[in-house]
Amino acid sequence: MEHYERQLEEARQFIAARDDFLVVSHVQPDGDAASSTVAVGWLLAQLGKTFCMINEGSVPQRLSYLWSYDRIVNYAEQPPRRQFQNVICVDCADFARVGKVGQLFAEGADVLNIDHHPTNDSYGSVNLIKADAAATAEILFDLLKRFEIEWSLDIAEAIYTGLLTDTGGFRYSNTTPKVMAAASELLQYGVKGHQLADHLLEQLTMPHVLLLTKALSRLSFAANNKIGWIYVTPEDMRETGAVNDDLEGLVNYPRNIEGVEVGILFKQIDNEAVKVSMRSGPGANVAEIAHSLGGGGHVRAAGCKVYGALDDVIKQVIERVKQAL
Numbered sequence: 670m671e672h673y674e675r676q677l678e679e680a681r682q683f684i685a686a687r688d689d690f691l692v693v694s695h696v697q698p699d700g701d702a703a704s705s706t707v708a709v710g711w712l713l714a715q716l717g718k719t720f721c722m723i724n725e726g727s728v729p730q731r732l733s734y735l736w737s738y739d740r741i742v743n744y745a746e747q748p749p750r751r752q753f754q755n756v757i758c759v760d761c762a763d764f765a766r767v768g769k770v771g772q773l774f775a776e777g778a779d780v781l782n783i784d785h786h787p788t789n790d791s792y793g794s795v796n797l798i799k800a801d802a803a804a805t806a807e808i809l810f811d812l813l814k815r816f817e818i819e820w821s822l823d824i825a826e827a828i829y830t831g832l833l834t835d836t837g838g839f840r841y842s843n844t845t846p847k848v849m850a851a852a853s854e855l856l857q858y859g860v861k862g863h864q865l866a867d868h869l870l871e872q873l874t875m876p877h878v879l880l881l882t883k884a885l886s887r888l889s890f891a892a893n894n895k896i897g898w899i900y901v902t903p904e905d906m907r908e909t910g911a912v913n914d915d916l917e918g919l920v921n922y923p924r925n926i927e928g929v930e931v932g933i934l935f936k937q938i939d940n941e942a943v944k945v946s947m948r949s950g951p952g953a954n955v956a957e958i959a960h961s962l963g964g965g966g967h968v969r970a971a972g973c974k975v976y977g978a979l980d981d982v983i984k985q986v987i988e989r990v991k992q993a994l
């Protein structure tokens with residue numbers, strides 16, 4: 670049996686043999702993370718299993734149409750007073766990505782790790798990792814096919830959302846024939862693809878636009894314009910009324926400029942730490958760069974958290990990117 674097929678079967682058995690699950694994804698969940706969380710929850714509900722979906726923080730409001738969005742517990746607001754023996758992690762490249770929810774894992778917990786990041790370190794007891802999958806939702810599409818359950822609009826919409834967001838609207842190089850075939854099948858359940866694309870990819874929040882004007886006014890370049898970057902500070906966030914969700918897509922501006930090979934967004938968290946988002950063209954592997962800085966991600970989209978003052982972090986990261994180019 671092919672490696673991926675064997676992993677799918679192990680994952681199926683992991684789920685079939687157990688009950689009472691914790692389902693968790695990464696901190697500051699994106700479309701794929703949230704969709705994958707509810708897709709696993711939906712599967713468990715179909716199988717008559719009990720489960721708890723938890724994230725370290727809130728899940729973006731724009732994803733509130735997802736099945737059982739309201740059931741995803743915000744750990745920061747209501748930390749459950751119990752631990753779980755059975756855990757399913759989705760879209761998390763390493764254990765640290767689950768954040769504080771890791772405290773809910775029982776000692777020696779059985780962990781099913783479902784992910785598509787090439788930097789995944791196989792931290793699970795069972796690992797279902799497909800590094801060339803466009804989204805974790807694509808892996809779940811395959812996994813859910815292995816159960817005898819009736820598919821519905823709810824699950825189709827969730828999986829479609831993960832595919833749509835992680836492929837940038839079916840445009841990135843991870844948009845394979847398999848992704849398009851899956852999307853085609855999901856549309857047949859009644860998913861309104863155009864409405865989701867407009868809602869998730871076209872609509873801009875007002876704080877996002879205000880933040881964009883500030884960020885672009887500081888657009889800077891290095892290495893003969895092969896590196897382009899912008900930054901935002903906590904003051905910018907306050908002044909524009911922005912929350913983390915409003916940062917989505919900002920990093921694409923430096924990245925999309927002619928000649929730029931690596932686009933970077935530096936988001937100052939406080940005086941001690943900066944969140945770094947990187948996007949690259951075919952010339953650079955930002956997963957490797959982010960990994961060398963303690964983070965991870967994909968070849969074309971990766972990130973990390975770097976400790977230090979904003980100016981120092983910018984210098985350090987630009988130097989590292991220059992070396993990589």
Ligand code: 5GP
Pocket residue numbers: 695762763766786788945946947963964965966967970971972973974
């Ligand atoms: P973003 O820049 O949109 O936050 O993240 C881009 C990609 O890099 C995503 O696939 C995300 O999971 C990954 N990523 C972002 N920040 C980190 C990090 O601190 N650690 C790891 N391991 N991956 C990250």
Ligand code: MN
Pocket residue numbers: 701702760785803804805835
């Ligand atoms: Mn993903």
